[in-house]
Structures are given as C-alpha cells and as structure tokens.
Amino acid sequence: GQNIDQPTEMTATEGAIVQINCTYQTSGFNGLFWYQQHAGEAPTFLSYNVLDGLEEKGRFSSFLSRSKGYSYLLLKELQMKDSASYLCAVTSGTYKYIFGTGTRLKVLA
Amino acid sequence: GAVVSQHPSWVICKSGTSVKIECRSLDFQATTMFWYRQFPKQSLMLMATSNEGSKATYEQGVEKDKFLINHASLTLSTLTVTSAHPEDSSFYICSARDISDYEQYFGPGTRLTVT
Numbered sequence: 001g002q003n004i005d006q007p008t009e010m011t012a013t014e015g016a017i018v019q020i021n022c023t024y025q026t027s028g029f030n031g032l033f034w035y036q037q038h039a040g041e042a043p044t045f046l047s048y049n050v051l052d053g054l055e056e057k058g059r060f061s062s063f064l065s066r067s068k069g070y071s072y073l074l075l076k077e078l079q080m081k082d083s084a085s086y087l088c089a090v091t092s093g094t095y096k097y098i099f100g101t102g103t104r105l106k107v108l109a
Numbered sequence: 110g111a112v113v114s115q116h117p118s119w120v121i122c123k124s125g126t127s128v129k130i131e132c133r134s135l136d137f138q139a140t141t142m143f144w145y146r147q148f149p150k151q152s153l154m155l156m157a158t159s160n161e162g163s164k165a166t167y168e169q170g171v172e173k174d175k176f177l178i179n180h181a182s183l184t185l186s187t188l189t190v191t192s193a194h195p196e197d198s199s200f201y202i203c204s205a206r207d208i209s210d211y212e213q214y215f216g217p218g219t220r221l222t223v224t
C-alpha cells in the first residue's frame with residue numbers, strides 16, 4: 001500500500017530551527033515535494049527532491065534519502081508567518097501526488 | 110507563470126441542489142488536472158484525475174455520479190457536485206500540470222457550504 005507519515009503537530013519558538021520529518025512507503029518513486037499551506041488557502045510550493053541529498057533554498061532546506069524512504073524539511077530562523085501546515089507529497093509513475101498527513105507548525109513568540 | 114484560478118472562491122448552496130466549480134490554467138496548457146477535497150485540519154485527499162478529452166479517473170470511494178468532472182479543453186476543468194448534502198461541505202482545490210512537468214500548480218480553492 002501507499003503510506004506517508006508526518007508528525008501531526010509541532011511547536012517551535014521564533015528564531016529557532018525546526019525539522020519536519022516525512023517517511024514514505026510507496027509503490028514507485030519519482031520525487032518528493034514539500035508544500036506550505038496556510039489555513040483556507042491553497043498549498044504553495046517549497047521544494048522538490050529527486051536525488052538523495054540536501055537542497056537548500058534560503059531559510060528552507062529539504063533532504064531526501066530514497067533508500068530509507070525518508071525526507072525532512074528544515075526551517076531556519078523561524079518567523080511567526082511560518083505558522084502553517086507543511087505537506088510532503090510523493091509522486092510515482094502516474095504523476096499523482098500522494099500527500100502525507102500534514103504537519104501543523106505553530107511558531108511562538 | 111503557471112497560474113491556476115478557481116471560481117467561485119466560496120459558495121453556499123441548499124441541500125439537494127448542484128454546484129459547479131471551475132478550474133482554469135491561465136498561462137499554460139494543462140494536460141492533466143486534479144481535484145482534491147480537504148476537511149478542516151486534514152491533508153488534501155485526491156478525488157479524481159482528469160486528462161483533456163478523456164473521462165476522469167476517480168479514486169476509490171469517490172462517487173463518480175455525484176462528483177462530475179469535465180475536462181473539455183487544455184485550460185478548463187469543472188467539478189459539479191450534484192445533489193449536494195451538508196456532508197459535502199468542504200474545501201475543494203484543483204491543480205494542474207503540463208506535459209513536461211511533475212509539479213502540480215494549485216488553484217486558490219473553493220469553500221463549499223451546503224445548508
């Protein structure tokens with residue numbers, strides 16, 4: 001079956017660093033996306049990993065290990081506006097996204 | 110680039126009526142469009158995948174006669190919720206991709222409330 005797990009909720013302090021994990025078991029793998037979603041809005045693209053390793057983009061970095069079925073999103077210098085849900089999504093040969101359960105991040109002052 | 114619009118952004122309808130939601134790719138040709146439903150504090154749930162000119166492929170558990178999907182052109186897909194009931198109240202999001210890209214571009218979503 002297809003299974004993608006993320007922690008349900010996380011809390012962190014403004015200015016800190018937080019790591020959001022995503023583990024997956026899927027039949028086939030073409031890549032893994034991370035999206036940010038504020039309540040009542042559409043998801044916005046953060047990163048896309050195809051190969052193993054770390055992709056860095058400003059305050060956001062994403063890591064992938066295909067052999068372990070594992071990814072994480074690293075958010076540095078947290079800001080209040082980073083309070084949102086973070087979704088990982090795996091693509092396989094059909095171009096469909098298989099979304100994880102989503103992680104609600106709360107940033108505290 | 111890669112902008113997807115949805116209309117309406119929110120709609121309230123009475124139980125038993127039908128409502129149509131439009132999804133448009135504004136600056137690219139969307140060979141495939143996807144329709145998702147999202148309940149509060151939950152992740153996106155894929156309802157169906159539609160390719161231009163073909164019948165939509167529905168995910169398991171999604172009633173194709175209740176959620177009618179039409180993808181008549183490379184820039185427009187519609188989702189019609191027929192005989193809506195209060196339990197159909199949800200946030201409906203569409204996305205689109207073009208033939209050369211794995212990435213899906215999301216519309217802003219439509220909040221449906223059935224009274």
